Amino acid sequence: MADAIVSTFLEKLLNTLAEEGRYVTQFREEFEKLQTELQLMQCFLKDADRLKRKNHTINKILADLRELVYEAEDILADCQLQSSDAANDRFTHIWPLNLRFKYQSGKRLKEITGEITQVKQNIQSLLGGPLLFQPDLVNGKEQMPRWSSQVYDHTLVVGLEADTRKIKDWVFEAAREGKKEILAIGIVGMGGLGKTTVAQKVFNEKEIDGHFERRVWVSVSQTFTEEQIMRSMLRNLGDASVGDDANELLTKINQCLLGKRYLIVMDDVWSDVAWWGRISQGLPKGNGSCIIITTRIEEVSMKMGVKKTRIHRPEFLNTDYSWLLFQKIAFAASEGKCIYPDLEDVGREIVDKCKGLPLAIKAVGGMMLCKAPYYHEWRRIADHFRDELAENDDSVMASLQLSYDELPSYLKSCFLSFSLYPEDCVITKQQVVHWWIGEGFVPLRSGRSSTDASEDCFSGLINRCLVEVVDKAYNGTILTCKMHDMVRELVIKIAKDDAFCTTNSTNCRHLGITNNMDRKQLTVYQKLRGLVSTTKTGEVNKIESTTAKKFSEFRYLRVLDVSKSIFELPLSSLLFHIGSLKHLTYLSLSNTHPLIELPASLEKLANLQVLDLSYCQNLKTLPQNLITLRKLKVLDVSSCGSLECLPKGLGRLANLEVLLGFRPARSGHGCRIGELRNLTRLRILGLHLTHGDEVQHNEFNAMLNLQDLENLSISCFDSHGSDMTSKLDRLCPPQQLHELSLKFYPGKMSPAWLNPIALPSLKYLSISSGNLVNMHQNFWGHNNIVWKIEGLMLESLSDLELQWPMLQETMKSLRVVNVSWCPELVSFPIDAVGFRGGVWIKDEHKH
Template sequence: MADAVVQIFLERLLITLTEQTGYVNEFRDQFERLQSELQFMQSFLADADRLKRKRNSQTLRTFMAELRELIYEAEDILADCHLQSRDEDQLSNGWLTFLYPPNISFRYQTGKRLREINDKITYIKQNVASFLNVPLFTRTDTMDARNDQMSRWSCPVYDHTLVVGLEGDTRKIKDWLFEAEEGILAIGVVGMGGLGKTTIAQKVFNDREIENWFERRMWVSVSQTFTEEQIMRSMLRNLGDASAGDDRGELLRKINQYLLGKRYLIVMDDVWGEDLAWWRRIYEGLPKGKGSSIIITTRNGKVSQKMGVKKARMHFPKFLSEDDSWLLFRKIAFAATEGECQHPSLEGVGKEIVEKCKGLPLAIKAVGGMMLYKPPTYNEWRRTADNFRDELAENDDSVMASLQLSYDELPPYLKSCFLSFSVYPEDCVIRKEQLVYWWIGEGFVPQRNGRSSIEAGEDCFSGLTNRCLVEVVDKAYNKMISTCKIHDMVRDLVIRVAEEDAFSKPNGLNCRHLGVTSDVESKQLISNLKLRALMSTTKTAEVNNIASNLATKFSECRYLRVLDISRSIFELPLKGLLSQTGSLQHLSYLCLSNTHPLIHLPPSLKKLKNLQILDVSYCQNLKMLPSYVQSFIQLRALDVTHCGSLQYLPKGFGKLLNLEVLLGFRPARSSQPEGCRISELKNLTRLRKLGLQLTCGDEIEEDALVNLRELQFLSISCFDSHGSDLVAKIDELYPPEQLDELSLNFYPGKTSPVWLNPASLPMLRYLSVCSGNLSKMHDSFWGENNTVWKIEALLFESLSDLGIEWTRLQGVMPSLHIVNASWCPELDSFPIEDVGFRGGVWIKEEHSR
């Protein structure tokens, strides 16, 4: 992690030195010396091969740990210099300077400490150079070479559902399921980690035939630290029941009622312990018969036997064959050329790498994702193959060796992003936005050339998913990833490295990143000046119950950059807690989503001048955002979606010129002068994502969106709309022509907006229309003079009156690959199930009538 810490700090320092900030200028000589020393260190740390050979050296570990701590301290000093400069600027006029003289103590202590840090880093540099046998006078500028990787495959380039060589496994288990009759059929999928047990179970679980065969399906991830109650709650969530407040007996009765008389399938994924009393109690409460079945995946054959699996229904996945191994590798490593190796010199070394994976899918995917980012040169591939051989010499486990190598080969900024997964519990499903906002808030995301920070953060996420280090859980209709998780073997690696580098620790003590759950203890927070991020890591549909004595400790972590307390209930009034949060002046990301009961933001939060991301979504009781929000000039993202009591946003939002994401924007009416009118959006020229909540025509002003030349995503929701002029006014709300994705929700008109046509939106690739009164598309929708859409994915949902001819739609959308239509009974000419390729168009259709 030392190389990641060095790069992040150097980038921040380089930016700061160009800004001529008061206190930074005062210590410029020390900061420039620090910059020079770290650039030398960066050259040493870039020599990945040399470092890997020395990885287990306690001497090198000690040097790197000390270097990391010094850089973190220097980063805190730099942040304090910013705050001191800003405070003195505010006091620089008139008599205030006399009342508040310059902070002499701060200047003395800061100068002294910077000199000490520089001296120590010089000492470390000399010792590391000697230890690695590198001459001190050599220095290479590696930053540009590393940064080039940011632009390589910055979006998903292959299908994350890709499965190779498991067709026979899934067919075998499906046949068993269809044969089930009396009782409950138990099927076991048993094998070592990384062999594809969960993948096989997922393939069966999501199969269209299986989906039609079973009336109820439940997927339960059984972690090593589960409780019986958690298992039952997970089953009920699969059945659409939140099950809040019920005891174990009531939970089991509910499960029985939902399943009674139904044919159901339960997958118990990744069961570990042999103490299965919890399972026997649940099993006794399940209704029997009608061909119901249970699939258990486990590494331990005894576990499946104790859970009722007979030997005849126990499946042991085999290692992938040589051909299937090479095919899986090619599909990932050469994804940009559709799985074809176009460099003959690479095939031999590629097969050598694959052979070392021993037919284990997880290992093959990890090295395949790593090679996707390698230049297609023989020398680079040869170097990687040799490193893999060295890893296997130290660790004969090909999965862990491939994962370790994948981590070692990550660019520095992605190492920090990857280690952030260490704070989440096992099998936790994680929202992509939470990760991206965390990375931005803490400065993990490289900032260059005025590039959008949100876009750069999403590129970091793609960098991990493309390397197969992160698993995709849910995607939207347009294939954009919304949630993810990590394999338990990947998690083992993440936790080990994070603990070694004090990124996070299982006990949460004396570390810089901590997950917030109901089990967090106050001792993990008391006087922890190191803490940089507190993240809500509760699992989906669960909430944190935070005790008063714990909540008050948040504000003592003075260098906190990231505070996410979403999905939390507090014993003390939330207003009091947030008043103390105003003292966290380094805070960049504040997430209060789904906290209860949030009614107002206190005045003290006005001090958070470094705030870049504010998320108050799903706060149904929030009545108003304070006017001081307009002073958050660093703000990049604001989310106020699903805030039912919020009438409008305060006037002055047009001042937030750095805003890239604005979701849930409720414009004020002309009779509400204290509110923000939609015309203020014209100033927000950096907006990439905009979500509008419209209820009446008086909220809309003509041409309010045309200046938003960076806008990629636009959502318009008319939930709870009223007034006869809204539809006509929406017709005047022309989106910018470069729009990439459009979402219309609860649209009140019978006919689509006049601007929804291929001439006005020539770059549109994704369109979703959900709920509302839409019955037909405007004539302009069908194009003029042979104009056609570039739309690739289309979603129609809950549109009871919409009637469109499938053949006509195909004609005007020749690039269409995905159609998802549900609860649209008048779309009777649409295909009803997967039909594969038809006229070059792939239809994934979920049609209900």
């Protein structure tokens, strides 16, 4: 982790020195000395990080280095802050506080540089050899992910066909025999063997979907409660069940399942199963229902009613299946085939060390996917893997540790951020990538936007199989993810060792916000940089007022995410002093209650880059001073039902890359749609239009010149007035648009600009809800100009009339189609998996 901390600091330092701020310039000599010392030791830090697990002296030295670099980074941030204040106040330079700051900071910087010089010498003496300068690392050229999206199918399964067939046979056999008791099946085996994968394969099989009327998946963590399990079951059955006690929850479960044939999967069950006896008694019996339990402990499955004859033990993958799985991941860029003859032998050697464990194979496969296809590089990895196994014979943990060691430094901090989340927590991608932007984990190079760079980092972890995909949109965009429990074991251990996230050290830099947070506990962690809500799906944090008021006391806090939380008092009063968090870059108040207005001191957060206010239904207004937050890159006010418009002057936020939930003002008292012209860096835009007078005649081309805009969403939910459709028809989206979503479109015919000539680069189109009946004649193209669309979603369009042959003819690149609740569609194939290159049709209008 030391190399990650140093790399992040050096990148910030290089960027800051280029800004020539007054206070940074005054300390330029000291910062440059510090920069040189850190650059010289950078090449040894990765080796030192590996050795610290075996050498306590190196561990202590790196811990000291970590704290010194953090302190230097805080001084650098303070210098930026002072420079900003000085630029805004011509009298600032005579204020005694700033003279004192200059003296104290300069003195401490000299001390830090001296101490880091000593650290460098200590590392050199312990590791041996001179410290060599590595300009590529210093200039920020460390290899970035080669792909900005996932490059292989995350549902990939190899060698489990016999396992799934066996379990399905048991299920159907029980149904044929008509037994009254519930069939209990156990999948038992060591961690990383693929128990969950087998259960998922069975759970998602088309035959199983058609056989059972209800299917429920519950991830049982080691820290669960009986109530949490029942609430999870009810969420699967479509009932939120807020406020019910245990008896009422069980009664509701019974009612939902009564008379139905159901399948329940209890995934990753551990030793204590007393809860199961109480829950199982409340389940309806008969009808051929089935329970599948995955566990590492055979005795656990038997205590839950599984007979020995119904315990399945997945086997290790054989040599051929192991190599096949590895190829599909490591060589995904070449369609899952090894096209480098000199790599096959060393590749098979690496795979052999995984001992047939799918999780280990995926981890090393994902690692090699991101490595250059050179023999010497693969040989180095194979030797490193051998050394890891000599220290730890557990091939899964050895492969995971190896994957972490081989991460680029900028991905290590991103990876450790997952240590805050509880076991089996489903995590939204948006939350973690915003966190990374806010805390500066994302390297900004070659003029790339922050949002694009953060997406690359996320894909880097996905492609390395360190993070698992949970849910995707129709276009392949990952929405949520989670972490395998064995990967989580590793990330928690590393995070504790490096004081990234630990409750045992005052040096802790990050904490997860939970219901049981103690105000006194927070007092200890004065070095916090991130406070992040880590609530599981369907749950909320209930935070006491005294605890919430402490949030504004952490001087160097960069990230404050209190999403999905309920407070006793309005947040505007609880966060009255939030303006004192001068270094805050990411603030999320998403889905909080009660939030009616924002704290007045928000205007003091000059460094704020991400502001997430989504799903704040009671939020009525945004303060006018919001337009002074010139560094803002992400503003999300989507699903804020009471918000009428955004403040006038929003177009001054020239750095905005993402703007969601934009509601144009109907008068001159708020932001008009015409101001979008000034937001030339926008990449993602979400519009909410409800009245025709929200768009004037001189504003139809407001988006036309937004050359970076790739994703546009237009929602007309609860729209009024007959002129709304005509106004929408005259809007002019930019030609380079990559993705378009129309929701609740009020017209019966699609807008004239929705055609392959006006939108030649469009790859994904989603149309959902609304009154649409027919497509405009322009939609079908002209003179052999057809769509380049690869993904299409049509949802809840009860009147839409389309013919599949015509659509197929004008969308020849179509790969994915998601259709649901569109009863008037003609000739659309049903369940056409594999149709013309892998088209997926989900058609529910017959049901």
